[in-house]
Amino acid sequence: MRKIITALLLSMMPALALAAGGGMKNYSVDIDMDNKASLQRGAKLFVNYCLSCHGAKAMRYNRLAQDLGMPEKMVKENMIFTADYSKKPDGEISKVGSLMEVAMRTNDAKNWFGTKIPDLSVVARARGADWLYTYLMTFYIDESRPFGMNNQRFPSVGMPHVLWELEGLKKAVYKTEKGADGKDHKVLSGFEIVKPGSMSKVEYANAMRDLTNYMVYMGEPALMERKTIGVWVILFLILFFFVSYALKKEYWKDIH
Numbered sequence: 500m501r502k503i504i505t506a507l508l509l510s511m512m513p514a515l516a517l518a519a520g521g522g523m524k525n526y527s528v529d530i531d532m533d534n535k536a537s538l539q540r541g542a543k544l545f546v547n548y549c550l551s552c553h554g555a556k557a558m559r560y561n562r563l564a565q566d567l568g569m570p571e572k573m574v575k576e577n578m579i580f581t582a583d584y585s586k587k588p589d590g591e592i593s594k595v596g597s598l599m600e601v602a603m604r605t606n607d608a609k610n611w612f613g614t615k616i617p618d619l620s621v622v623a624r625a626r627g628a629d630w631l632y633t634y635l636m637t638f639y640i641d642e643s644r645p646f647g648m649n650n651q652r653f654p655s656v657g658m659p660h661v662l663w664e665l666e667g668l669k670k671a672v673y674k675t676e677k678g679a680d681g682k683d684h685k686v687l688s689g690f691e692i693v694k695p696g697s698m699s700k701v702e703y704a705n706a707m708r709d710l711t712n713y714m715v716y717m718g719e720p721a722l723m724e725r726k727t728i729g730v731w732v733i734l735f736l737i738l739f740f741f742v743s744y745a746l747k748k749e750y751w752k753d754i755h
């Protein structure tokens with residue numbers, strides 16, 4: 500037993516070393532897909548602040564309405580700002596059954612940002628919830644970047660800090676640390692708000708949790724259904740156990 504514990508501890512060493520190093524701020528986030536209110540708030544942030552550049556083509560507005568328990572009318576009136584280019588070349592306002600396509604045309608994106616802007620449908624599956632949350636929490640002022648901002652989780656990112664009005668602007672705070680080579684290194688130790696936004700620190704952190712929550716749901720909308728089905732399957736199995744046990748007793752009662 501002791502050997503197993505030692506082996507387990509040893510196998511965790513690399514993770515511990517990583518956790519200790521680098522001055523990187525890594526946030527972890529609690530994802531709760533049963534929290535419909537949080538998902539709704541996240542969806543609102545997403546359509547207001549992200550869909551102008553990013554698409555989420557694996558998602559339809561009416562699925563959103565259904566899964567998150569919002570009336571279709573409300574979704575139609577408050578959440579659809581994009582155009583649907585699938586039928587007419589000049590596009591038409593997206594309908595509630597449309598895909599969540601990006602509001603911007605791909606060519607414009609290339610010209611403006613010099614890069615193709617990724618679709619975010621499954622970004623949570625590719626990057627993980629903690630990555631996304633940390634990304635949203637770690638934009639900081641960096642005059643050397645074209646938009647004047649950089650990101651700790653995604654250095655030299657081509658995306659502007661689109662939520663700065665909510666969060667405010669923050670600068671990175673550095674400290675000096677002796678590296679393994681014996682020299683002094685400047686490492687990031689945290690952030691400091693220099694221009695407050697419309698939200699407090701806690702409000703912004705909560706809003707980013709909602710947004711991450713929403714992106715995780717969007718990456719796997721069927722997860723919700725599967726969870727509900729899972730509960731019924733377990734209940735059925737428990738019931739079935741008692742039925743089969745009773746049956747077994749009945750079959751064997753004359754033999755013993």
Ligand code: HEC
Pocket residue numbers: 544545548549550551552553612614615616617619622625626631634655656657658659661662710
């Ligand atoms: C003004 C346009 C614009 C808006 C609005 C925008 N983004 Fe971005 N985003 C970009 C660009 C450009 C990139 C590509 C960055 C790169 O590759 O350097 C990007 C990249 C990303 C990535 C990294 C994708 C990956 O895995 O490489 C994530 C995650 C992301 N954006 C999330 C968001 C979220 C969430 C919102 C809404 C709060 C948002 N973006 C709003 C332009 C935008």
